[in-house]
Amino acid sequence: MIFGNRKTLISAAAVATAIAAWTIVGSLGLTTSLFLPPPQEILTTTRELLRDGYRQVPLWGHILVSLARALVAFAAAALTGVPIGLLMGMFPAFHAVLDPFVQFLRPLPKLALIPLVIVWFGIGELSKFLLIYLATFLTVVVSAAAAVLSVKEGRIRAALALGVSPYKLFRYVIFPSVMPDLFTGVRVAIGIGWTTLIAAEMIAANSGLGWMVINASSYLRTDIVMLGILLLGATGYALDLLLVTVQRLAVPWMGKD
Amino acid sequence: MANLGPPPKIELRHVSKSFQDLKRGRETVAVEKFSLAVQDGEFLCLLGPSGCGKSTILNLVAGFEHPTKGEVLLDGEPILRPGPDRGVVFQEPMLFPWLTVLDNITFGPRMNGGRPEAYLSAAARYITLMGLSGFERHRPYELSGGMKQRVAIARAWITDPKVLLLDEPFGALDAQTRLMMQELLVRVWEQARTTVVFVTHDVEEAIFLADRVCLMTARPGQLKEDLRIPFDRPRNYEDLVPDKRYVELKRQVFHSIREETIKFMSQDAGAGPA
Structure with a gap:
C-alpha cells in the first residue's frame, strides 16, 4: 500500500x-501558438468554449454526443460479442466458420472501411455507430473465444466428477471461470473502440469531440485541437477507470487463482 | 477369477491405453494389458515412477478417458463417463474461486438437486472432520495450500461416492503439511470406509496409507508387484519407523521402483531430444 x-x-x-x-x-x-499553444492559452480557449460553445454546440454537448455514440456501440458490441465469442469457444465448428472473417477484419484499419460504410449505410448516425461497433465487437469476440479455451481442463474435470450436466457446466463453471478474462477483453475492446471515434466522426458529423478536432484543424485552431485531444484522452481514461472499478467488484478473485 | 462373491468394487480387465503423441507424431502406449481388482472398502495405493501411466489408470476409472482396449468396471458395470459415484481429488485443488468454502464443498449436491437440510448437515460434518471450522465463508484464495486441498477432499467426499480417487493430492504440499494431511485422510477414511485408489510416487506415503500397494512398471505401465501392508490401524509414523517389517518393506519397494525409474529414464533418453 x-x-x-x-x-x-x-x-x-x-x-x-x-x-x-x-x-x-x-x-x-x-514556439508560436499555431505550433504549440501554451497551457494558459488552452485554459482561455476552454473558458471561451464553455461560454460560447463550438460551432453552435456547447462544449459539454460535444462530449455528450461522442460519449453517447461510443457507449451505445460498446453496449451493443459487448451484448453481441460476448455470446458469439463464447459460442466460438464452446463449438469448434462454429469457430471455424467465423474465425477467418474475424481475423481478417480485426486488424484492418477501420478508416479504410469509411467509403464502404457510406455507400452501404449512408452518412447518418448508423454509419458512425457501425464503425465503432465493429472495432469493439471484433476484439470482444476474439477475447471471449480465447477465454473459454483457457479454462483449466482440471476444473472442468472436477465439475464433471461431481455430476454436473453440460448446461450446468457452462452456467456454473465455465461462465464464472471466463468472467475475469471477459472483463479484460471488454476493457481492451473499449480502448480500441474509443480510438475509432475520430474515424466515425469524420463521416459528415457536425458535433462530437472527434469532429471538433478535425474541424478546428482546418481553421488552424491548434488550441481547440489540443483541447479536444485532452478531452478525448481524459474521457477514455475515465471510462477505463470505471471499468477497472466494476471489474474489481464483480470478480474479486481475479488473478488470485 | 471364478469368484462366487459379489464383483470387485473396481475392476480393470486387460486395459490398454495409447495416446497420439503430437510432438513425435507417433503413438505412445501409456498402459498395456493392465488388470487390477479393488475390493469394497479397500485403501489401495498405485505406486510408480513418473510417466508410468498411474494417472492414466485413475483417469480411466474416473471416466475422463476411455480405454483403447479392455474394460473398466465399477460394481461389474462398464464406466462410460465421469459421475458423482466416483469422487476425484487432483494434485491441484481445482476449487471454484468465486465460491466460498461452504459453497465449494456443497457444489456436487447442489448441482444434483440435493436437499439443503441433508447437504448442509453433511457439509458441517466434513468441515469439522477436515478442520475447516471458522473458514466456511472464506474464499479459496484466502486459504493455505493444505487447507485448499482439505476443501477439495471434502467436496469429493460429500457426495458419498462409491470410490474416492486421489491423484497425488499431497504432491504439491511441503513435507510437514503432507504428513498432517496423510494422518487426517486416514482418520476420516477410518470412519467413512470408502473404497480408495490413491496415486503417488512417494514410497513412505503409500506404505503409511494403504491396505495394499500396487507397484507399476515403467511405461507402458503394467502391474509389477502387489503388496499387502500388514500394519494395524490406526498407524503412526513414530511406531512404523523403527519397525523391522516397515524397514524391510520400504527397502524392497525402493529397490523395485528404482529399477523402473532407471528403465524410464533410459527410455526417455532413447527417444531422443523432444
Whole structure:
C-alpha cells in the first residue's frame, strides 16, 4: 500500500513536470501558438468554449454526443460479442466458420472501411455507430473465444466428477471461470473502440469531440485541437477507470487463482 | 477369477491405453494389458515412477478417458463417463474461486438437486472432520495450500461416492503439511470406509496409507508387484519407523521402483531430444 501511494506520487510529479515544461516553453516565446499553444492559452480557449460553445454546440454537448455514440456501440458490441465469442469457444465448428472473417477484419484499419460504410449505410448516425461497433465487437469476440479455451481442463474435470450436466457446466463453471478474462477483453475492446471515434466522426458529423478536432484543424485552431485531444484522452481514461472499478467488484478473485 | 462373491468394487480387465503423441507424431502406449481388482472398502495405493501411466489408470476409472482396449468396471458395470459415484481429488485443488468454502464443498449436491437440510448437515460434518471450522465463508484464495486441498477432499467426499480417487493430492504440499494431511485422510477414511485408489510416487506415503500397494512398471505401465501392508490401524509414523517389517518393506519397494525409474529414464533418453 505504501508503495502504491509512492507510485501515485511519482506519477503526479511526472505529469506536473511535463505541464511545467510545456508552460515554460510557451512563456519563453520559443514556439508560436499555431505550433504549440501554451497551457494558459488552452485554459482561455476552454473558458471561451464553455461560454460560447463550438460551432453552435456547447462544449459539454460535444462530449455528450461522442460519449453517447461510443457507449451505445460498446453496449451493443459487448451484448453481441460476448455470446458469439463464447459460442466460438464452446463449438469448434462454429469457430471455424467465423474465425477467418474475424481475423481478417480485426486488424484492418477501420478508416479504410469509411467509403464502404457510406455507400452501404449512408452518412447518418448508423454509419458512425457501425464503425465503432465493429472495432469493439471484433476484439470482444476474439477475447471471449480465447477465454473459454483457457479454462483449466482440471476444473472442468472436477465439475464433471461431481455430476454436473453440460448446461450446468457452462452456467456454473465455465461462465464464472471466463468472467475475469471477459472483463479484460471488454476493457481492451473499449480502448480500441474509443480510438475509432475520430474515424466515425469524420463521416459528415457536425458535433462530437472527434469532429471538433478535425474541424478546428482546418481553421488552424491548434488550441481547440489540443483541447479536444485532452478531452478525448481524459474521457477514455475515465471510462477505463470505471471499468477497472466494476471489474474489481464483480470478480474479486481475479488473478488470485 | 471364478469368484462366487459379489464383483470387485473396481475392476480393470486387460486395459490398454495409447495416446497420439503430437510432438513425435507417433503413438505412445501409456498402459498395456493392465488388470487390477479393488475390493469394497479397500485403501489401495498405485505406486510408480513418473510417466508410468498411474494417472492414466485413475483417469480411466474416473471416466475422463476411455480405454483403447479392455474394460473398466465399477460394481461389474462398464464406466462410460465421469459421475458423482466416483469422487476425484487432483494434485491441484481445482476449487471454484468465486465460491466460498461452504459453497465449494456443497457444489456436487447442489448441482444434483440435493436437499439443503441433508447437504448442509453433511457439509458441517466434513468441515469439522477436515478442520475447516471458522473458514466456511472464506474464499479459496484466502486459504493455505493444505487447507485448499482439505476443501477439495471434502467436496469429493460429500457426495458419498462409491470410490474416492486421489491423484497425488499431497504432491504439491511441503513435507510437514503432507504428513498432517496423510494422518487426517486416514482418520476420516477410518470412519467413512470408502473404497480408495490413491496415486503417488512417494514410497513412505503409500506404505503409511494403504491396505495394499500396487507397484507399476515403467511405461507402458503394467502391474509389477502387489503388496499387502500388514500394519494395524490406526498407524503412526513414530511406531512404523523403527519397525523391522516397515524397514524391510520400504527397502524392497525402493529397490523395485528404482529399477523402473532407471528403465524410464533410459527410455526417455532413447527417444531422443523432444
